[in-house]
Amino acid sequence: MTWEDRVSVLPSSARRSAVRPSRLATAVATIGIAVALGTTGCGAGQVSQTANQLPAVNGANVNIDALQLRDVQILYPEKDAPTVFGNGGPFEVAFVIANSDQVDSYRLKSIKPEKGTIEFTEGADAEARVIAPGQALRGGTPVGAAPAEQKITAELTDAGKTVAAGLTTKLTFAFEKKENGKWVDAGEVTVVTPVDAGAKLARQDVPRNAEPTFYNQ
Structure with missing residues (x-):
């Protein structure tokens, strides 16, 4: 069976x-x-x-004509940050501006904040802010900046409450372009610029809820 x-x-x-x-x-x-x-x-x-996924970038990125603005940000003050923020500066503006044009040169004319002024403390001479074809200009020390790049220093003062750690503020970059041996207006671009929030909060090794409670008994 x-x-x-x-x-x-x-x-x-x-x-x-x-x-x-x-x-x-x-x-x-x-x-x-x-x-x-x-x-x-x-x-x-x-x-x-x-x-x-793309890698995280601290600053803002914007293009205008042949110029690429990269990692635009306001650096966190190295000393006495609470006082600096309370006084509205001085803050250092960091950025990299690359010129992808292979023929024409550009020049950074000015940077205008929402409030206050930005002065070039290093690179005050206009010729120091010329960006030759295929070259780059950097301000401050943004992440990834090559040491060989031409460098200037841009300082923001009297910003009032428009600059706060971890938030953003608007900076307007104005440029000139060299045509027929003369510098002519090349337009401007407004960048919503992040403000560095500073170092990470210190780690707390003290255990929380050390005393017995209803939840951890």
């Missing part, structure tokens, strides 16, 4: 008991495969998303 014949002569409850383990095993195997596939798919998706 075959196994099927033996099952057929059993009572209905016994037949259900005999068949149930087989169905249960199949269901468990199916769920296991689904979980494995789901986990693999999720992991693959995460790798793909990570591969396409």
Whole structure:
């Protein structure tokens, strides 16, 4: 007598008991495969998303004609930051301006803040702010700035409450372009500029809720 014949002569409850383990095993195997596939798919998706993510950049990026402004930001004061913020400056403005034009030179004419003034304490001479074809000009020390780049220093004062740590303020960059041996207006661009928030908060090694409470007893 075959196994099927033996099952057929059993009572209905016994037949259900005999068949149930087989169905249960199949269901468990199916769920296991689904979980494995789901986990693999999720992991693959995460790798793909990570591969396409761009690195974080501190400053703002803006283009105007052949000029690319990169990592524009207001640096956190190195000394006595609370007083500096309270006085509305002085703050150092950091940026990199690259000229992708292979023929014409540009010149940084001025930087105008929402309130106060920005002066070039290093690079006060207009010729020091010329950006030759294929070259770059940088102010301050933004992340990724190459040491060989031409450098100037731009200082913001009397900014009032328009500059606050971790927030943004508007700076307008004005440029000139050299055409036929003369400097002509090349337009301006307003950059929503982030203000460096400073160093991260100090780590606190003292455990919280050290005293017994209803939740940690």
